[in-house]
Amino acid sequence: EAGVTQSPTHLIKTRGQQVTLRCSPISGHTSVYWYQQALGLGLQFLLWYDEGEERNRGNFPPRFSGRQFPNYSSELNVNALELEDSALYLCASSLDRVGNEQFFGPGTRLTVL
C-alpha cells in the first residue's frame, strides 16, 4: 500500500513569491493534516482538512491556506513568502477524524531566499 506522497521534494523561492505544495493521502484516508517543521521551532500544526472542509487551523497568518479535493488530496498555498517560512512542510493523513494514527509523508523542503 502506498504511503502519503508529497511534491515537490525541494523548492527554492524568493521573498514575496507564492508557493503551492501538494499531498496525496493513503488510499482510504479522508483526513489530511499539514505541519511545519522550522529550525528551532519544532513541529507546528498548520491545517486539518476532512471531507473537503477545513476543520482546524493552527496559529499561522492567513497567507497560509489550502484546500482538499474530492479525491482527498490536498494543497497548501503560502503567499507573500517570508524568510522565516523556510522549513520542512509535512503532510499527514489518517483514516478518519477520530483520534487515529496520523501517517506522514516525506515532506517538502522549502527554502526562501
Next chain:
Amino acid sequence: SQQGEEDPQALSIQEGENATMNCSYKTSINNLQWYRQNSGRGLVHLILIRSNEREKHSGRLRVTLDTSKKSSSLLITASRAADTASYFCATGSGTSYGKLTFGQGTILTVHP
C-alpha cells in the same frame, strides 16, 4: 507552545543496549503517538497508545503511559545503529480537533 517535553534531549548508547526516552505533557489527552525522524526527513509512525491503555508493545518497542503523571516512555530494546534518529512524542486530545502537539524530540545515537 509545545505540550510535550522530552527527556533526555540527546542520548548516546552502544549497539545492543536499551534506550529509554521520556515524554511529559500538560493537559489531558485522548492518545499519545511516538514517531521517528531520520535526518530531517518525514516522520515514521511507531506506536499509538490511547488514554485508557497503560502499555503497548511493537517488536523491540515498548511504550508506557501514566495519565496520572501525564507522562509516557518509549523503550527500544537491543538497539541497532539503524535506530539512530530523532524520536518525538505527539499528543492528541478531544478538543484538539485533529491537531497533534509535538515535543521537541530526543536525538538518539547508537554507536556500532
